[in-house]
Amino acid sequence: MSGKYQKVAYYPGCALEGSGHAYNRSTKAVGKKLGLDLVELKNWNCCGAMEVKNIDPKIQTYLSARNLSIAEDMGFDTVMAPCNGCYHNLKKAEYDLENDEASREVNSRLSGKAGHNTYESGKVETIHALDWIKHSVGEEGIKDRVKNSLKGLKVANYYGCMYTRPRHIFPEKDKGPGSESTSKPHFMDELLAAAGAENVDYPLKTACCGGAHALSDSDTSTKLVLNLLTTAEACGADVIATECPTCHTGLEMHQIRAEKVLGRKTSVKILYFTQLLGMAMGLSPKAVGVHENFSDSMSLIKEKKLA
Amino acid sequence: MPIHEKSLIRPENLVEHDELVIDGVDVSGHWSTFIETRAISDYNEDLQDEIGALGGGENIHRCWQCGSCTNACTVNAINPDFNPRYWIYLIRLGMESELVRDKDIIWQCVSCNKCTYACPRDVNPEGVMKATAHWLEMKGHTEKKPSMIFDEAFSEQVFDTGKIEDGLVLRQFFQRTGQPLTQPWLVTLVTGLIKRFPVFYLMRLGLATVFRPRTKGWSRAKAAINEYVEEVEAANRKALKLDAKGAE
Structure with a gap:
C-alpha cells in the first residue's frame, strides 16, 4: 500500500476554517508526522454542503467541478478532503459529470462564464482523509510511529452519512478485501486499532446525526444525537471518534442541548480520529487542536496519559 | 389495505x-x-410532472412502491407519519389534498441518503423530499420552513463570496427566523470554549466578522451562478404554472 498518496492536493473546506478548525489542525499535524505532503488548493470555494443542492443540484455540481479544475491546473491527480460533506460533494460531482449530460452542460456553461477550465470527469481522484492515511502509510506505518499507545481507550468509530451514501457515487468501495465497505465501514477502526485503541462494537457507525438540520430542526437533531451518544455509552465507549466536522460539531452541540432541553446528561467524549492518531504518535493535545473543540475532553486525555 | x-x-x-x-x-x-x-374528484393530474420538474424530483416516475425508502428512513424511525413511500404514491396518483395534509413535516428530511442508498429504482427519494418541500412552499400551501430559510442564507453567502463563515450563517439564520442568539445551549457551548481559550476564540470571532472569508477571483463565477439561479427559478415557476411573482 505504501508509496501512494505521498503528495496530494488538500481541500479543507469552509467548516475546517471555522467550527471544525481542530480537524484541519490535526489533519495537517498528522500528515506532517507521517511525512506526507499536503498542498492546499488555491482559491478554492465552498462545496455547497447540504444546502446549495436544495436551491439547485447542478450549481452544487459546478461548485465541486471548479475545485476539481483547480486541482487539475495545479498538476494534481488526487485531491484529499477530510470533511465528509466536501468529500461527498466532490464524489457526487464526479459521478454526475460522468453520467448526466445536463450536469455537464451546466458545468461547461458556468465554467466558461467564470473564466476557468471546464473540469471533465476522470481527471482527478477524490479521496477522504481515511483513504489518504490508510493507503499511504497504512496500519503498519501507524504502528511504527506510536509513542503513546491508545491502549485501554475504548473508541466508538462514527462515520456518519456522507462517507458511504449513496453507494453509487463511491465506485471504489465494496470491492472486497482491502476496500472500504459502505454498510460496515472499517478504515477508521483499523487505523485507530493500529494506534492501540480498543474499538467497541458500535452499531451506529453510519447512522445520521441530523447535521443538515442541526439548527433548522434542532429537536430532531437532538433526538438523533442523543441516540448516538447513549448507544456509544451502552457499548462502553470512552470516546466517539469522528471524521466529519458537521457530525463532530453536531454531537458536541446537541450533547449540551440534550442536557439543557431534555435533561439527559451524557459524558462520552468526542474527538476527531486525527486528534486520537496524532496524540498516539506523540503530538500534544494543543498540536492537534483539542482546545479548539467545543467540548472539553482533557479529563479523559489526562486519565489515559495521552497528554 | x-x-x-x-x-x-x-x-x-x-x-x-x-x-x-x-x-x-x-x-x-x-x-x-x-x-x-x-x-x-380533485386529482391534480399534473402533480407528478410538477414535482418532477423541480431539482431532485426528476426520477419520481420510476418508483414501484417497494417501501425500501420508508423502511430505511432516519426520520420515520422517530416519527412514523414521515413516510416517503406514501408521499411518492400520493404524488404519482395526483392526490394533492392528501399530500398537503403533511405539509408541516415533509421539510424535515435530514438528507442522510439512507433511502437513496436503499432504493432499487434510482428514484433518489431524498431529492424527491426536497422537491416536494419546495413545491409546497412555491404553491403557497405553507410558509417558508426553517430548512429553506437556512438553505437560502447559506447559499446566498456561497454565491456572494464563494465561501461561508459558519458563525455568520448561524447569526443570519437566527435573525431570519426571529430566534434570540441567547439559546441556553449555545451560550454554554460558546462560554465553554471561551473559558478554555479566550484570546484565540475572540480573535477568530472578531477577524471572521471583519474579514469575511472569500474566494479570490470569484466575481465572474458569482455573476454566472446568479444568472443561472434566476433562470432555474423562472423555469420552476413556469413548470408549476405560477406567474412571474407571488402565488398562483
Missing part, C-alpha cells in the same frame, strides 16, 4: 350506527363500523 387508503379509516371518515337493522339483522354498535362513501 394499500397505503394510500389510509385516509379511508381516519376517524372523521368512519360511521357507527347506534341503531341499525339491515335485512332484519341488528348491526348496531361499534363492531359494525362503516367507512363513509366517497368519490375523489
